[in-house]
Amino acid sequence: MLAPIEASANTQTDSSDGQSPAMATASTQSPPALQRVGWQGALPSLPPGHMLTRVSAQHRAGYEVHDGEHAFNVQPAPKFLKRNLDPAARPAVGDFVIIETGAPPHIVEVLPRRGVFERAAAGEKYQRQIIATNIDVVCVLTGLDGDFNPARIERYLALVEGSGARAVVVLTKCDMADAAEANAAIDALRKRLPADTPVVAINGKDAASATALEAHLAPATTVALVGSSGAGKSTLTNTLLGEDRMATAATRAGDDRGRHTTTHRALLPLPRGACLIDTPGMRELKLTGDEELELFDDIDALTEQCRFADCGHGNEPGCAVREALDAGELDHDRWRHYLKLRDQREEQAARFEDRLRGSHEPIRPQRHRGWQERE
Ligand SMILES: Nc1nc2c(ncn2[C@@H]2O[C@H](COP(=O)(O)OP(=O)(O)OP(=O)(O)O)[C@@H](O)[C@H]2O)c(=O)[nH]1
Numbered sequence: 001m002l003a004p005i006e007a008s009a010n011t012q013t014d015s016s017d018g019q020s021p022a023m024a025t026a027s028t029q030s031p032p033a034l035q036r037v038g039w040q041g042a043l044p045s046l047p048p049g050h051m052l053t054r055v056s057a058q059h060r061a062g063y064e065v066h067d068g069e070h071a072f073n074v075q076p077a078p079k080f081l082k083r084n085l086d087p088a089a090r091p092a093v094g095d096f097v098i099i100e101t102g103a104p105p106h107i108v109e110v111l112p113r114r115g116v117f118e119r120a121a122a123g124e125k126y127q128r129q130i131i132a133t134n135i136d137v138v139c140v141l142t143g144l145d146g147d148f149n150p151a152r153i154e155r156y157l158a159l160v161e162g163s164g165a166r167a168v169v170v171l172t173k174c175d176m177a178d179a180a181e182a183n184a185a186i187d188a189l190r191k192r193l194p195a196d197t198p199v200v201a202i203n204g205k206d207a208a209s210a211t212a213l214e215a216h217l218a219p220a221t222t223v224a225l226v227g228s229s230g231a232g233k234s235t236l237t238n239t240l241l242g243e244d245r246m247a248t249a250a251t252r253a254g255d256d257r258g259r260h261t262t263t264h265r266a267l268l269p270l271p272r273g274a275c276l277i278d279t280p281g282m283r284e285l286k287l288t289g290d291e292e293l294e295l296f297d298d299i300d301a302l303t304e305q306c307r308f309a310d311c312g313h314g315n316e317p318g319c320a321v322r323e324a325l326d327a328g329e330l331d332h333d334r335w336r337h338y339l340k341l342r343d344q345r346e347e348q349a350a351r352f353e354d355r356l357r358g359s360h361e362p363i364r365p366q367r368h369r370g371w372q373e374r375e
Pocket residue numbers: 172173174175176202203204205227228229230231232233234235236247248249250251258259260261262263279280281282
């Protein structure tokens with residue numbers, strides 16, 4: 001017997017019909033079904049009694065996987081529970097996993113990830129936390145209300161870089177905002193962000209308005225929704241699903257902050273063929289140290305033009321940054337935020353190296369950093 005699906009705290013109704021996967025094996029699994037959970041390409045050939053599924057949720061008691069038709073509970077094989085195992089080697093939401101269909105079924109293998117969206121975990125010890133894997137699009141949600149914060153959007157964009165996904169900035173609650181103020185905020189944001197980052201404003205409660213996201217929801221695409229609590233991730237999830245599956249809650253009156261209603265990540269196939277990962281609002285968004293900060297490439301180029309290679313961009317003569325700031329060509333806030341993110345990136349990279357030196361863990365290959373500090 002399969003373990004019954006645990007009713008998770010954040011779902012109003014169960015995300016599955018509780019049926020067994022009918023013990024489908026590789027020969028009976030169909031690519032169209034798996035595409036509903038984001039599988040792209042042909043199916044791998046698997047031995048009898050094995051099937052390909054995707055991790056749709058993680059609970060204290062195990063994992064929930066989805067085969068494109070049903071969600072059901074599985075256990076990780078003992079090798080995933082070993083204490084010394086790098087947490088990154090454990091199954092995570094978004095992973096395609098091979099399960100052995102037994103009683104109970106077990107995850108026996110995690111297929112290589114084509115991308116990982118992660119952040120550094122809060123706390124003393126340097127640790128990375130996987131938000132989701134194998135994502136094509138990360139929608140960064142921000143309400144056009146008191147919670148609107150361009151710097152936070154930039155921080156999300158920095159984390160999306162290197163995840164294998166492309167970012168789409170989704171501004172919610174456009175129905176609640178004063179139209180002129182909202183348009184001014186959107187214009188300023190578009191100027192501040194890289195030109196190739198789409199910025200879409202929607203009313204997440206309205207299906208017609210949410211069609212503005214259609215271009216990013218092609219079949220077999222995996223879209224993760226991230227953003228602060230109260231930004232409207234679960235509201236948009238329900239609208240795109242066409243049913244109220246995820247719990248939502250009103251934000252606080254004073255500051256428009258959310259109440260951390262969603263507590264677990266959940267992967268849900270959409271009726272139109274893409275699949276969505278709703279995530280809990282994140283309190284802290286620490287860089288991992290691996291970020292390239294490509295969204296500030298123009299600032300890097302500018303610093304190259306300073307007369308002195310070791311320009312501190314203060315009162316040095318011939319400082320291209322200062323000139324751009326004075327001429328209004330470089331936004332002061334954006335410059336300050338760039339310095340802040342760059343400092344955190346360096347600090348986190350140093351902490352990561354310390355951790356590697358202090359342990360016997362194999363060193364993860366570091367991505368090449370295009371960014372060269374001349375100081
Ligand atoms: N008018 C309007 N209200 C919205 C919109 N999007 C979300 N809301 C409301 O904002 C509140 C918070 O929405 P949620 O969907 O629960 O927010 P969330 O991002 O899932 O929050 P957490 O689960 O706490 O991370 C709810 O009361 C929603 O009805 C929108 O586009 N327009």
